[in-house]
Amino acid sequence: MSRPAPLRALLPVLALLGVAVLAGCANREEPAEPAPGDAAFPVTVRAEGAPAVTLEKRPERIVSLSPSATETLFAVGAGQQVVAVDNQSTHPPQAPRTDLSGLNLDPEAILAHSPDLVVVSADRENQLTGALGKAGVRTLVLPDARTLQAAYDQFALVGTATGHADEGADLARRTREDIEKIVADTPKPNPPLTYYHELDPTYYTTTSATFIGQVYGLFGLVNIADGDDPNASGGYPQLSAERILRANPDLIFLADTNCCGQNAETVAARPGWDTLDAVKEGRVYPLNDDVASRWSPRVVDLVHAVADAVRGAGS
Structure with a gap:
């Protein structure tokens, strides 16, 4: 009958096993942390009077061809995602203004900026949406707001579409409250x-x-x-x-x-x-x-x- 090996004889072997286990843990890749806002995607958004659009992931290269949308994008915190804006987008000053036109939509000129999302105020017969869609680019139409409520809704929508849902909702709330207070005080x-x-x-x-x-x-x-x-x-x-x-x-x-x-x-x-x-x-x-x-x-x-x-x- 054999006798068990003394514990001190096993220590070198246990130490080697421990090193191997630690090495295995070190070599195993940890899951990547999602980028801010990515957890909310995919998301489907639709402005009043416009078609719905589904965004599979947070857009990182946005072209805005609507001055109102440009201001809203920066206000909700999506300014760093904006790579180009139209020639009428005069605010904020840091917006990357180009010679693109929101009235005469040119798909080829727009695609030159490698966007993954294009924002416009109108798209007659979805011509731009169709042209950009062939290149895998989504088009978000934000029509002229006819009421203050429609404007508030667009603020929240822009936040949701760009991965800044909380900021968009907060902007809508603050704008409404500020206006209500001014009116009440007058x-x-x-x-x-x-x-x-x-x-x-x-x-x-x-x-x-x-x-x-x-x-x-x-x-x-x-x-x-x-x-x-x-x-x-x-x-x-x-x-x-x-x-x-x-x-x-x-x-x-x-x-x-x-x-x-x-x-x-x-x-x-x-x-x-x-x-x-x-x-x-x-x-x-x-x-x-x-x-x-x-x-x-x-x-x-x-x-x-x-x-x-x-x-x-x-x-």
């Missing part, structure tokens, strides 16, 4: 004030049926362009000088200061406009053209400007 004049919002010196304007018109409506302002049907001309009619003079609006807002050099002085110099109460009483308000034409997070700046005008008229 006394509504009684009777309501009338206003004219100018898009260019040929008297194109907006009605209360538009996104911009809804902002004015928050303060109970009455739009002189509404007439019998605020939806006529898609909410963007061209008025005559005679109609504006006849309406004699209490407030005049100029959204053609950057594009067309309009200001209180140029307005007062128009034939007959020096008789308007808004001109005589200093209630002509220049706006930043871009802020006054986009459904971006900077809509809060527009709400501030309108609130200041309403307070000034009531003082």
